[in-house]
Structure formats: C-alpha cells, structure tokens
Amino acid sequence: xxxxELDTPSVVVDLDVLERNLDRMAAYSAxxxxxxxxxxxxxxxxxxxxxxxxLGAVGIAAAKPGEAAIMAAAGLDDIFIAYPIxxxxxxxxxxxxxxxARLSISVDSLEAAECMAKASDARGYDLPILVELDVGFGRxxxxxxxxxxxxxxxxxxxxxxxxxGLMYYPGHMMVPIEQQNIFLPRVNAAVESAYExxxxxxxxxxxxxxxxxxxxxxxxxxxxLTEIRPGMYLLxxxxxxxxxxxxxxxxxxxxxxxxxxxxxxxxxxxxGGSKTFSSDRLLTGDHIGHGLVLQDSxxxxxxxxxxxxxxxxxxxTRTYRLGERLRILPNHVCATINMHDTLYGVRGDQVExxxxxxxxxxxx
Amino acid sequence: xxxxELDTPSVVVDLDVLERNLDRMAAYSAxxxxxxxxxxxxxxxxxxxxxxxxLGAVGIAAAKPGEAAIMAAAGLDDIFIAYPIxxxxxxxxxxxxxxxARLSISVDSLEAAECMAKASDARGYDLPILVELDVGFGRxxxxxxxxxxxxxxxxxxxxxxxxxGLMYYPGHMMVPIEQQNIFLPRVNAAVESAYExxxxxxxxxxxxxxxxxxxxxxxxxxxxLTEIRPGMYLLxxxxxxxxxxxxxxxxxxxxxxxxxxxxxxxxxxxxGGSKTFSSDRLLTGDHIGHGLVLQDSxxxxxxxxxxxxxxxxxxxTRTYRLGERLRILPNHVCATINMHDTLYGVRGDQVExxxxxxxxxxxx
Numbered sequence: 001x002x003x004x005e006l007d008t009p010s011v012v013v014d015l016d017v018l019e020r021n022l023d024r025m026a027a028y029s030a031x032x033x034x035x036x037x038x039x040x041x042x043x044x045x046x047x048x049x050x051x052x053x054x055l056g057a058v059g060i061a062a063a064k065p066g067e068a069a070i071m072a073a074a075g076l077d078d079i080f081i082a083y084p085i086x087x088x089x090x091x092x093x094x095x096x097x098x099x100x101a102r103l104s105i106s107v108d109s110l111e112a113a114e115c116m117a118k119a120s121d122a123r124g125y126d127l128p129i130l131v132e133l134d135v136g137f138g139r140x141x142x143x144x145x146x147x148x149x150x151x152x153x154x155x156x157x158x159x160x161x162x163x164x165g166l167m168y169y170p171g172h173m174m175v176p177i178e179q180q181n182i183f184l185p186r187v188n189a190a191v192e193s194a195y196e197x198x199x200x201x202x203x204x205x206x207x208x209x210x211x212x213x214x215x216x217x218x219x220x221x222x223x224x225l226t227e228i229r230p231g232m233y234l235l236x237x238x239x240x241x242x243x244x245x246x247x248x249x250x251x252x253x254x255x256x257x258x259x260x261x262x263x264x265x266x267x268x269x270x271x272g273g274s275k276t277f278s279s280d281r282l283l284t285g286d287h288i289g290h291g292l293v294l295q296d297s298x299x300x301x302x303x304x305x306x307x308x309x310x311x312x313x314x315x316x317t318r319t320y321r322l323g324e325r326l327r328i329l330p331n332h333v334c335a336t337i338n339m340h341d342t343l344y345g346v347r348g349d350q351v352e353x354x355x356x357x358x359x360x361x362x363x364x
Numbered sequence: 365x366x367x368x369e370l371d372t373p374s375v376v377v378d379l380d381v382l383e384r385n386l387d388r389m390a391a392y393s394a395x396x397x398x399x400x401x402x403x404x405x406x407x408x409x410x411x412x413x414x415x416x417x418x419l420g421a422v423g424i425a426a427a428k429p430g431e432a433a434i435m436a437a438a439g440l441d442d443i444f445i446a447y448p449i450x451x452x453x454x455x456x457x458x459x460x461x462x463x464x465a466r467l468s469i470s471v472d473s474l475e476a477a478e479c480m481a482k483a484s485d486a487r488g489y490d491l492p493i494l495v496e497l498d499v500g501f502g503r504x505x506x507x508x509x510x511x512x513x514x515x516x517x518x519x520x521x522x523x524x525x526x527x528x529g530l531m532y533y534p535g536h537m538m539v540p541i542e543q544q545n546i547f548l549p550r551v552n553a554a555v556e557s558a559y560e561x562x563x564x565x566x567x568x569x570x571x572x573x574x575x576x577x578x579x580x581x582x583x584x585x586x587x588x589l590t591e592i593r594p595g596m597y598l599l600x601x602x603x604x605x606x607x608x609x610x611x612x613x614x615x616x617x618x619x620x621x622x623x624x625x626x627x628x629x630x631x632x633x634x635x636g637g638s639k640t641f642s643s644d645r646l647l648t649g650d651h652i653g654h655g656l657v658l659q660d661s662x663x664x665x666x667x668x669x670x671x672x673x674x675x676x677x678x679x680x681t682r683t684y685r686l687g688e689r690l691r692i693l694p695n696h697v698c699a700t701i702n703m704h705d706t707l708y709g710v711r712g713d714q715v716e717x718x719x720x721x722x723x724x725x726x727x728x
Contacts, residue, residue, distance in 0.1 A: 007451075009727065041670055084624045084633075090371075109686055111686040112625075134628055139631070139633060139669065139672055140625040140633055140672070141627055142627055258451060260447070260476070261472050261473065263504060263511075264505070267503070274644065275699070278638070279642060279643040279644045279699065305503065305535070306698060307405070307427045307447060322475040323451065335639070338670075341725050363373065364371050
C-alpha cells in the first residue's frame with residue numbers, strides 16, 4: 001500500500017530510521033557493557049519489543065501487569081515492572097506470568113514489597129524486588145541510604161522475594177547539558193551512598209537499573225549502573241530534538257494529517273488535534289507549540305482542539321491547499337502512540353508493516 | 365458489583381447526577397424552543413447518545429464518519445457532522461449511513477461542499493450542507509456575510525446537496541461572564557449579518573446551529589438560534605466548575621485512582637497520570653492543577669507522569685495511606701474519556717452499568 005492511501009490522522013514509523021535507532025542503542029549497550037531493558041510504555045507494541053530483544057536487550061520494562069501480560073503472551077520472557085504495586089489483584093496478575101517469564105519489580109515501601117512477595121510466595125516464586133531510590137526527580141523512591149538499606153533488609157526477610165538491587169529514574173535530567181552536569185554528581189552520590197551501605201551490610205546489589213532516553217548515551221558516567229531502561233530512543237520526538245538529545249533525522253515517528261480548513265486568515269487547520277497528538281506540552285527549549293510541521297518549519301502549531309490542529313502560518317512562505325497532507329513530528333511520542341490503536345511501518349512511500357498498539361489502554 | 369471491586373484507574377459516572385444533568389438540559393431545550401443536538405465527542409458511547417435522544421434531543425453531532433458509523437449502527441438516525449470533510453473516502457463513508465440515518469454536515473469551503481455533494485449525489489441523497497461561520501473563535505468558518513452567502517449559493521447549485529443553514533462554534537466563550545457579555549453582541553452581529561444577507565438573497569435559513577456547554581443555558585440570548593450542540597453538559601468537569609458554568613455536585617464523572625507511593629516528603633503519588641486523565645490543562649480560573657481530589661481540596665494535583673499522578677499535600681490536613689483510593693474530578697471530561705475503553709455507571713456504591721466507549725479511537 002502506498003502511504004497516500006492511509007486515512008488521516010495516521011501514525012507512521014519510518015522503518016529505516018527505526019532500525020538505525022535500534023541498532024545504535026544496541027551497539028552502545030554492548031560496547032558499554034550496560035544491559036539494555038527498554039521500557040515498552042513508548043510503543044506498547046509486542047512486535048517492537050521483540051525486535052529490541054532480538055537485538056540484544058535483556059528483557060523489557062513495563063508499567064502495568066496488563067501491559068506485561070500482553071508482552072508475555074507475545075513471547076517476551078523477562079519483564080520488570082518499574083512501578084510500585086500495592087494492590088493484591090495486580091500483584092497476582094503479574095505473578096501469574098511467572099510460568100513463562102522471569103519477573104522482577106521495584107518498590108519504595110514495605111507495603112508494596114509485602115504485597116508482591118505474598119503473590120510471589122503463593123506461586124512458589126522467588127521474586128527479585130528492587131528498591132527504588134529517589135535521585136532528585138521527587139516522584140517515587142526512598143529518600144536516602146538508610147531507608148534503602150532498611151527496605152532491602154526487610155525484602156530479604158519476606159518469603160517469596162529477595163532483594164534484587166537498586167532502581168532509579170532520572171526524570172529530571174531532560175534539561176540542557178550544563179544542568180545535567182550539575183545533577184549528575186548528585187545522582188551518583190545518592191546511588192553510591194545507598195550501594196555502599198547495602199554492600200557494607202552484607203547484601204549484594206546484583207542490579208542497578210537506571211537510565212532514560214535523554215541520558216542513555218551518557219550511561220557510562222553513572223555510578224554502578226548495570227542496566228538502562230530507555231523508552232523513546234527507537235522513535236524519538238520533538239522534545240528530544242529541541243532538547244538536543246536527538247537529531248531531526250533520528251525521529252522515526254510522525255503523524256500524517258490533512259488540511260481541512262484555511263478560511264481564517266493566516267490560519268491553517270488540519271485534522272490532528274489533542275485526540276491525535278495528546279496535549280503534552282514541549283518540555284524543552286521555549287516550550288512552545290504542539291508539534292513540528294516537517295514540510296514547513298515556519299508554521300507554528302500553536303493550538304489544539306480535540307480534532308483540529310491549529311497552525312499559524314503568518315511567517316510561512318508556502319501556501320496550503322485543502323486536502324493537502326502534512327507530516328507532523330509530535331512533542332511526545334509515548335503520549336501520541338497512546339492515542340492510537342494502529343501504527344504503520346513505512347519504507348519510503350510504501351507501507352510495509354501494520355502494528356497494533358496491543359498494550360494500549362490497560363487498566364490493570 | 366461494589367465500586368471497591370473496580371480496578372484502578374477507572375472512570376465512573378454517577379448515574380443520579382448524570383440523569384439530573386440530562387433532564388435539566390432536555391427541559392431547558394424544550395422550554396426555550398431550541399432544539400438539542402448533543403455532540404457525542406464527549407462520551408463517544410452509543411448508550412449515552414440513545415439516552416439523550418430518548419429525552420428529546422433531535423439527533424446528535426459527531427466529528428468523524430467513523431464515530432457516526434458506530435452511532436448509526438446503534439440506532440441513532442439523525443447525525444450532523446460538525447467538521448469540514450475534504451477527503452472523498454471520508455465523505456463516502458459518511459453518506460453510506462444515509463440508508464438508516466438523516467445526515468447533514470457543515471463546511472467552510474467550496475472544496476468541502478463539492479466533496480460532500482459528490483458523495484451524496486452518488487447515493488441519490490440530498491444532503492443539507494450548513495455554512496460554518498467564524499463568530500470569533502478563529503478556528504474554522506467563513507469570515508463574513510458575503511463569504512457566507514457566496515458559499516450558500518454555491519451549495520445550492522451542487523447536485524446532491526442543498527443549503528442547510530448556518531453553523532458556528534463559540535469556542536472562545538468559556539470565559540468569565542463579563543467577557544462573555546463583550547463577545548455575545550459580536551457573535552449576534554455576525555450571525556444576524558449573515559442571516560439577513562442570505563435571506564435577502566432569497567434563500568431560507570432552516571437551521572442556525574450553535575451552542576456549547578458553557579453557553580448552553582444562555583442560548584435564548586443568541587440571535588436566530590434554532591439548535592445547540594453541547595457535549596459536556598451531561599457529565600461536566602473541573603474546567604466547567606472553576607469557570608463557574610457548573611456546580612461541583614453537577615459533575616457526574618470522576619476517576620478512581622489508588623495511592624501507590626508516599627516516599628517523598630509532602631508528595632503523594634497515585635496511579636492516574638497523563639494516560640488516565642490526558643494532559644489537558646485547566647482553561648479557566650488560575651489554570652493550575654490536573655484535577656481535583658474530591659476527598660481533599662487542599663491537595664494540589666500539580667504534576668503528571670504517564671502513569672503517575674503527583675499530589676502536593678503540603679497544605680493537606682489528612683494523611684494518605686498506601687493502597688487508599690482517591691476519587692478525582694478531571695480537568696476535561698472529553699479528553700479523559702478518550703483515554704479509556706470502559707465507563708462504569710454507578711448508583712451510590714454499586715456499579716449498575718458498564719459502557720464501552722465504542723466510538724473512541726476512530727481514524728476515519
């Protein structure tokens with residue numbers, strides 16, 4: 001099928017770019033000796049997770065048991081949940097996957113550890129439970145080394161579980177390099193402090209799981225890091241480009257929309273609104289705009305209705321005709337994919353693959 | 365099923381409140397003599413559209429042929445698309461519904477009118493095509509009376525179509541009443557000017573379709589208005605409450621989430637993030653926060669990760685325990701429903717109805 005036969009708005013993935021991105025991270029991971037465990041929250045698509053593992057990823061990270069179940073059913077056999085679970089039925093749903101997959105999880109409370117261990121013990125499983133450490137993002141995670149060691153020791157005592165290592169998420173590091181360089185020693189100090197305290201207490205720390213796409217290619221600068229969990233690297237987005245973490249030609253995903261109105265002077269309306277792109281703002285640079293029109297960097301994607309994308313074309317030197325198709329780079333690739341049930345893999349102008357975003361919309 | 369048996373995050377609709385909201389708008393519409401044509405973009409759920417029609421709505425408005433098809437299959441037999449269609453296959457998909465439903469659409473270009481008329485003519489249908497007028501929102505719509513009459517006359521000449529009236533969307537009026545009162549005479553001047561020009565030219569204007577939830581109960585103040593298309597009125601949301609358009613007790617929809625982490629001081633993390641609520645900002649009041657925690661108005665829902673809701677509980681006088689359930693009013697009900705496949709209708713603490721958001725995720 002030719003790309004022009006796709007309805008709009010449709011989400012397309014340039015397979016050449018995707019494959020280069022996958023290869024680059026796989027090669028970096030191998031060379032650095034740091035294991036790659038991609039977070040599937042970005043694509044929620046089993047076929048893409050399988051490609052990541054085929055290229056050397058040790059397994060995947062997911063946010064929910066429901067997503068993990070979709071991935072396990074597709075053959076993914078090493079699944080880490082990077083999210084604190086405190087509900088017994090969710091723990092049981094996750095542990096039900098232990099027949100076919102190696103499982104692990106991170107927690108930041110004894111309650112979550114007990115919840116997971118109980119479900120694990122009921123299955124006769126020995127679940128590695130990592131302790132989440134807050135390294136500066138201020139979302140989840142124990143606050144210091146003594147809290148980390150206390151929780152690690154508590155986990156060791158739980159039937160059905162053992163201490164699996166340290167986990168953190170440096171979500172505050174999608175910032176300019178000067179700020180990164182201020183944060184990095186603090187992250188390392190927090191990790192080193194917890195690592196040494198736990199080691200001194202006689203426990204081993206088999207895994208230190210960190211990483212995110214913005215910091216992925218600086219992983220060697222992070223202390224004790226054994227594993228990274230980037231999600232977006234295979235596709236990239238406008239946030240990463242504007243922030244300086246990816247080049248425009250490394251962006252594999254875009255949305256094809258159609259110009260539907262140009263009745264208002266200096267405005268062009270296309271059929272990609274917030275229900276196509278999400279309302280996720282640009283978190284880098286000047287924080288302005290809802291996406292980049294790849295044909296026209298002078299157009300400002302200034303507004304979103306639910307089904308209307310609003311372009312300000314005051315500074316544009318091209319004309320827009322009704323029915324014309326645009327290709328737009330979204331601000332946030334994870335949020336955009338989450339609005340859709342289907343992704344189209346394209347090679348040049350040909351649609352080569354159709355993927356279902358099978359793990360989208362899970363409640364559990 | 366008891367509400368506590370629902371997994372989280374789940375979207376629940378209080379049926380008592382829903383029914384009061386539905387009744388109130390139906391009664392207002394009947395008393396004002398202004399037809400009610402609810403926009404189904406809010407709920408995307410056929411059962412709710414059927415309830416609206418059972419209470420007297422003349423039909424529904426939708427944004428896409430794919431949504432219209434879901435609604436027509438459920439028995440909705442009068443469907444207006446409030447969106448300019450310029451793609452022949454979309455026009456054909458919509459007109460395919462003419463076997464079972466009365467159809468109409470609005471346009472703001474001759475190209476869109478020709479596209480629709482061609483598909484209509486091919487089916488032997490006579491499609492009412494309304495002319496969209498820009499009354500100040502600056503999104504779609506012809507700019508003045510002379511453009512309106514020119515397009516109306518062009519539509520009249522097209523085989524398969526006739527001029528169906530005027531349509532507008534006062535999307536700029538979700539503002540304080542003082543500003544509304546500045547905008548209202550401008551809206552009326554634009555409508556009156558177009559109406560009179562078209563009438564003077566010998567055409568009748570059978571429909572003037574306007575309205576939106578924020579202005580719905582002021583519909584009698586709008587010139588020539590015959591029909592309104594509110595979407596949110598049956599559920600309401602935080603935007604409407606903070607803007608003064610609905611009372612808190614008139615909000616029927618909320619999201620049940622679970623507290624999953626309280627490891628960071630003065631922070632409580634629950635399992636409703638941007639993939640649960642959407643990232644739609646508060647458009648009214650101080651524009652701050654991603655939702656209202658109904659149990660604790662002192663908590664500030666200040667941040668969203670994809671699966672984490674971040675509460676600042678610095679000013680809160682209550683404690684939050686892990687595993688506790690919260691009930692949260694979203695900023696924007698349409699965007700929240702669009703993230704989910706299922707809605708739960710509850711009466712008190714009992715789940716009485718389960719609805720599938722069947723028209724969600726349509727591309728066409």
